[in-house]
Amino acid sequence: MDQTTTLNKKYISTLSDKDDIGNLLIRSRKLKDRLFKIAAMFFSFITIAMVFLIIGSLLAKGLKQINWAFFTQVAPDTFSAMMAKSSGQVIPGGIVNGILGSIYLVALASAMAVPFGILIGVYIYENSKKRYAAIIRDIADILQGVPSIVIGIIAYIWIVVPLTKGYSVFAGSVALAIMMLPLIVRSTEESLKMVPETLKEAAIALGTPYYKVILRVLIPSSFSGLMGGILLAISRVLGETAPLMLTTLGNPQVNWHIEKPVSAVPLLIWQFYNDPNMVDLIWSSAVFLMGFVLILNLASRWICAKKKI
Amino acid sequence: MTEMNDKKDDSILSIEHLSIRYSDDKLAVKDVSAKVKKKTITAIMGPSGCGKTTLLRAINRMHELYPDIHTEGKIMLGDENIYDMSTINLRRRIGMVFQRPNPFPTMSIYDNVIAGYKLNGIHLKRSERDEIVERSLKNVALWDEVKDSLHSRGNFLSGGQQQRLCVARTLAFKPKIILLDEPTSALDPISTAKIEDLLVELKQEYTIILVTHNMSQAARISDNAMFMYLGELVEYDSTKDMFTNPRDPRTEAYLTGKFG
Ligand SMILES: Nc1ncnc2c1ncn2[C@@H]1O[C@H](COP(=O)(O)OP(=O)(O)O)[C@@H](O)[C@H]1O
Ligand SMILES: [Mg+2]
Numbered sequence: 001m002d003q004t005t006t007l008n009k010k011y012i013s014t015l016s017d018k019d020d021i022g023n024l025l026i027r028s029r030k031l032k033d034r035l036f037k038i039a040a041m042f043f044s045f046i047t048i049a050m051v052f053l054i055i056g057s058l059l060a061k062g063l064k065q066i067n068w069a070f071f072t073q074v075a076p077d078t079f080s081a082m083m084a085k086s087s088g089q090v091i092p093g094g095i096v097n098g099i100l101g102s103i104y105l106v107a108l109a110s111a112m113a114v115p116f117g118i119l120i121g122v123y124i125y126e127n128s129k130k131r132y133a134a135i136i137r138d139i140a141d142i143l144q145g146v147p148s149i150v151i152g153i154i155a156y157i158w159i160v161v162p163l164t165k166g167y168s169v170f171a172g173s174v175a176l177a178i179m180m181l182p183l184i185v186r187s188t189e190e191s192l193k194m195v196p197e198t199l200k201e202a203a204i205a206l207g208t209p210y211y212k213v214i215l216r217v218l219i220p221s222s223f224s225g226l227m228g229g230i231l232l233a234i235s236r237v238l239g240e241t242a243p244l245m246l247t248t249l250g251n252p253q254v255n256w257h258i259e260k261p262v263s264a265v266p267l268l269i270w271q272f273y274n275d276p277n278m279v280d281l282i283w284s285s286a287v288f289l290m291g292f293v294l295i296l297n298l299a300s301r302w303i304c305a306k307k308k309i
Numbered sequence: 310m311t312e313m314n315d316k317k318d319d320s321i322l323s324i325e326h327l328s329i330r331y332s333d334d335k336l337a338v339k340d341v342s343a344k345v346k347k348k349t350i351t352a353i354m355g356p357s358g359c360g361k362t363t364l365l366r367a368i369n370r371m372h373e374l375y376p377d378i379h380t381e382g383k384i385m386l387g388d389e390n391i392y393d394m395s396t397i398n399l400r401r402r403i404g405m406v407f408q409r410p411n412p413f414p415t416m417s418i419y420d421n422v423i424a425g426y427k428l429n430g431i432h433l434k435r436s437e438r439d440e441i442v443e444r445s446l447k448n449v450a451l452w453d454e455v456k457d458s459l460h461s462r463g464n465f466l467s468g469g470q471q472q473r474l475c476v477a478r479t480l481a482f483k484p485k486i487i488l489l490d491e492p493t494s495a496l497d498p499i500s501t502a503k504i505e506d507l508l509v510e511l512k513q514e515y516t517i518i519l520v521t522h523n524m525s526q527a528a529r530i531s532d533n534a535m536f537m538y539l540g541e542l543v544e545y546d547s548t549k550d551m552f553t554n555p556r557d558p559r560t561e562a563y564l565t566g567k568f569g
Contacts, residue, residue: 205371
């Protein structure tokens with residue numbers, strides 16, 4: 001503030017002898033421009049610094065735990081962790097039950113949410129002027145705003161209690177699918193809207209039946225948008241903890257039975273947090289989760305770049 | 310206006326009392342009757358908003374994409390009413406080229422040419438496909454320019470080349486009639502001249518109906534011309550007669566640049 005006024009005075013004093021108001025205005029505008037630029041740079045620097053700080057501290061604390069066992073062995077029990085800790089060694093074991101569990105949950109959730117989401121998105125896009133479509137769109141928006149713990153409760157009541165009679169992969173993936181669905185619906189609609197109408201007409205003018213216009217022209221033309229939406233939805237639910245606590249609980253072993261509980265990386269982080277002997281594993285698990293999301297993002301970019309649409 | 314219609318001869322398409330409205334109040338096409346002669350270029354002219362596009366799209370029923378549209382009258386292709394045909398059959402026989410070039414960006418040049426077959430699930434042998442692609446691209450004088458990059462996407466093609474690719478895509482079906490809606494309005498003069506030459510060339514095998522609001526284009530390449538005004542077909546005559554001796558004062562006003 002002080003600096004601004006002195007700077008202004010300086011400009012005014014150098015300009016006043018020229019007696020050129022227009023020039024003065026331009027100067028002050030240029031000054032504001034510069035101040036704005038500096039402010040913008042400053043805040044973006046803070047943001048970037050924060051990101052690097054997070055990554056840096058995670059790596060600093062977590063890197064020593066990342067080894068072969070980390071990706072191949074299940075989480076240790078608290079006793080062996082304590083033993084390792086007290087003798088100053090790296091905690092044995094890894095998070096493979098969480099990694100495979102997360103992949104299992106997300107894959108199953110995607111298998112449910114992606115086809116449904118795309119179909120609903122296509123429907124809304126095709127009938128955008130109808131009331132029914134508008135209602136569905138609103139419901140999707142509301143669903144997107146529902147707290148994930150609430151969705152966990154719903155899945156608990158609908159699946160865990162009556163269907164699988166206990167915590168299960170299925171219940172967890174249904175909860176995640178419900179969270180992914182609105183994201184995929186909206187991203188499908190938005191990316192279909194980006195396809196020029198003329199392309200659709202070109203296909204129709206060739207006598208193409210309508211479902212093929214959608215499958216062979218609209219969806220391929222908006223492929224990168226659809227892919228982006230799906231990967232975004234996946235990375236959103238990958239870190240979810242609350243709904244999984246109510247639906248899959250966790251599992252010290254690797255599990256492939258759909259009606260049995262399973263672990264997940266964020267669930268393990270929560271467990272490590274609650275066990276003073278295993279705190280060191282939090283950091284490495286967090287590094288892994290972040291790396292996984294990062295790889296998904298890079299993959300989606302790579303796919304889009306390859307498709308060049 | 311009925312001058313052309315009186316000459317009972319080799320017409321391929323007969324529009325009979327066609328009226329079209331988008332919504333309840335206003336007719337976009339008013340009781341149009343016209344016979345289109347085989348293997349000619351027929352131009353549809355008129356100021357913008359007079360119904361040219363609506364009339365053209367009615368000929369292969371593309372206008373039905375607008376949900377509330379209402380159509381009366383009929384269009385006979387040979388002795389079949391097109392409104393009784395399946396749109397798939399109809400659109401194979403009456404192809405369409407649009408104002409802006411619209412090749413499929415996700416398909417290679419090769420696949421764009423045979424897109425009609427692919428999208429309709431019509432299976433072709435490799436040799437048949439190759440033959441159709443080569444013939445169609447040669448027809449539009451694009452073969453030499455793209456024969457080495459058939460299997461790459463056409464994004465590097467110029468606007469004029471893309472438009473010729475779209476004509477090739479239409480020709481691949483060997484249609485009887487090709488409809489074109491201001492196909493050169495987005496192109497530069499050199500590409501425009503190439504498309505015009507192409508249309509004159511294609512006339513030997515195909516019937517061409519061309520919407521244009523460029524009078525000199527109609528004069529240069531069309532054999533017959535329709536003049537539409539406010540949804541009405543005001544005058545339909547041989548291009549030469551219309552340009553030298555318009556019968557209706559509204560046609561004359563248009564041709565002398567009084568409106569448009
Ligand atoms: N999709 C549409 N919905 C409602 N009215 C339309 C639509 N398209 C065209 N019209 C109206 O129909 C009339 C004819 O339009 P059009 O056939 O596009 O004319 P032209 O191609 O000669 O410019 C115009 O009055 C226009 O406003
Ligand atoms: Mg038009």
